[in-house]
Amino acid sequence: MKAPQDVFAEYLANENLKMTPQRRIILDTLLKQDDHLSSEELYARVKKRDGSIGQATVYRTLKLLSDSGLVEPLDFADGVTRYETSYGKDHHDHLICERCGKNIEIVDETIERRQEQLAKEHGFTLLRHKMYLYGICPDCRKK
């Protein structure tokens, strides 16, 4: 499998865009600290490595990374978009604790199949989906 950096470089070349040190650092930082970072949080980490990089560049690069398919925007219901690297990883959904924010990645073949099936029944070609389960985790329930 190609390295994500190479995939990104190829994507950029294809679109007549350029690889820059800033873009390299941003992708690299995101790959390293692969939680579910917001643009803001990523910006903070990126600035530690190169203080001269601006917020706007982080936003712009995240959009490119999304378009290239390397990174996926997540949409928990709290007003901030978070990002995770999706390249080379299996698709998964999220099980989120409403109290503490704990976030567990889940996959279920039964559900995935039914989704395909449902889309088909309506004549749709399914491209992707998002599923978020919200509940209370065991730790929080005990308290």
Added chain:
Amino acid sequence: MKAPQDVFAEYLANENLKMTPQRRIILDTLLKQDDHLSSEELYARVKKRDGSIGQATVYRTLKLLSDSGLVEPLDFADGVTRYETSYGKDHHDHLICERCGKNIEIVDETIERRQEQLAKEHGFTLLRHKMYLYGICPDCRKK
């Protein structure tokens, strides 16, 4: 089944809040035109009935309606929160066309059961979930 207006009135009384003409109009407008309105769109419609109602009141009332469980905020990935009335309606998920925005409401018992099951396996108490399927609808595919 109680009328939504009555449910809302009861909710307000319970919380020591007050029913007002503005709140009545806002709920009524939302019930009538029950697409997936954004706060902005709802505000526009509400203003036709009473030009003196302010945006803030619409936002504030939508929050109350969400808290009361009458209305559900939706989160398609376009930066605007939309709302639908959920009272007295079965829960459903959404199948969305990425080209034309067509939005079909779907439910699937198999999926609902598996979701419960999955949450349980991780020790979570499931409160709610969101599932969005994104694809291309038959009409758009033909073009």
Added chain:
DNA sequence: GTAATTGCAAATTATTTGCATTGCC
């Protein structure tokens, strides 16, 4: 060389809040 990229600051968008006034219960 030239078009894309950058950082900055100002602009936008969606939503929230402070406050003086008004109006339910």
Added chain:
DNA sequence: GGCAATGCAAATAATTTGCAATTAC
């Protein structure tokens, strides 16, 4: 009558954009 609600305008918060200077290819 008293506390909640309203409308307005100003404040936030997240993200986008215009622009002059810089840089990758």
